[in-house]
Amino acid sequence: AAVPFKGADSIEKIVQRQLPAMRLKNITDIIQSGQKQPINDLLKAHELIRRGIALEEVTLNGNRSELIKANSSNNLLTYLLALVAFLIISVTFLQQFFLRRKSMWLEGFLESILNTTQNGVVYYRAVRKENKIIDFKMEYANQAIDSLLGVDPKKIIGKKLTQIDSYILKTDIFSRFKEVVESGEPMRFEHFYQHHGIEKWLYLSITKLHDGITVAFHNIADIKRYEEELKKNITELEQTNLELEEYAYAASHDLQEPLRKIRTFGGFLQDTQYEKLDEKGRLHIDKILQSTERMSLLIKDLLSYSSLKQKDEFVPTDLNEILENVLQDLEMIIAQKKAIISHDGLPEIEAIPVQINQLFYNLVNNALKFSKDDLPLHLDISCRTVNSDEIKDVPGLQPSTLYYEIIFSDNGIGFNQSYAHQIFGLFKRLNDKSSYAGSGIGLSLCKKVVTNHGGIITANGKEGIGAQFYIYLPVPVKPVFVAPPVLQ
Structure with missing residues (x-):
């Protein structure tokens, strides 16, 4: 079996x-x-x-x-x-x-991709002791660090920072490395690298990857050099502008005395010799006095323009009060023109009162000056609060910012819209100086005032229809509107 x-x-x-x-x-x-x-x-x-x-x-x-x-x-x-x-x-x-x-x-x-880029790319793994980061070990480095930092990547891969050199440990870069690993939030910053005889500005971008960080950096020395050159040029330009303004102020002030003598002697000739002269002689005296009058106005405007400083103190300013003062100053010409001026309630803002007074004066006076002979002037002044999205077509405004939009709208002679970008320039005139008095500085002064207050001024016009001037001032506080009466 x-x-x-x-x-x-x-x-x-x-x-x-x-x-x-x-x-x-x-x-x-x-x-x-x-x-x-x-x-x-x-x-x-x-x-x-x-x-x-x-x-x-x-x-x-x-x-x-x-x-x-x-x-x-x-x-x-x-x-x-x-x-x-x-x-x-x-x-x-x-x-x-x-x-x-x-x-x-x-x-x-x-x-091949990482070695093709000119940016340095490095990966560090965190080295911990008792769950605390005490060092970083380099797991990867591309070839670009050789040209950027003067370090051969083959010699440092696999080594800790303490074994490579102490540069990172001595700067705030090490603490930034730890912060990114612990928080998980990426970090970007500029750093002036001084090591191994190399001095250059670097821009670093640090991102967490597993229990470590990826560091990408590139040379921004050219950008920093351009920034320094730009700052230098801006400083020199500001100094030149300051000197020009001081010169214009001094020259304008010094010109007043000889101009007064010309006006005095011209007036004397007109009073004592006018009837004794023939028609040609009388014409010469009239031209002398007209020229001195225009020169006096020009000097006055130059002095006003040169005296505008952004460093003046900003104080709470009631725009209604400023406008009422301006309308009182121009009361006689308003009556002569039979002008109707109406305005909404204007806000109280932080401003330089004397400059806002000059702004409103010039804009109202400009509307009166360029009114039609056969039609009474109607000037409407309105104000509203707008955000940058509502007026996104206006260049120069800051995003996510509230603005006061103050509009001076008239039914005067207007202007061709193609000249809108020119009218705020110094000595720019769109009309015959013999028909309309002025120095060509008034609207330039308006632009400077608005710029001093962090705003923008623009203009729209139609020939024979009228003009609108738009002033945009940033809103620092909640506006308080006061309803004023209509002035006729």
């Missing part, structure tokens, strides 16, 4: 133990994960089956033909299992081979 094979129970236990795992997990995954026990168990079960299947079958059936058949079936199963195992291993090997090739290609592609 055949001796029963003692390994049958162990085969069943091994197969029962590993079959659920094999059903739930792909064999390829098991091989790749390095879990050897399931495969070893199955191979062991296979060996036990191969050695004991025939004896077990003889014991059960006592039939030699069945034993031969069992052996034949067992051999076929063995070959099939071996073939399956070979295919699995082959497929796994090919997958790993192609994945490695693809990974190497991607790494090489990324490396």
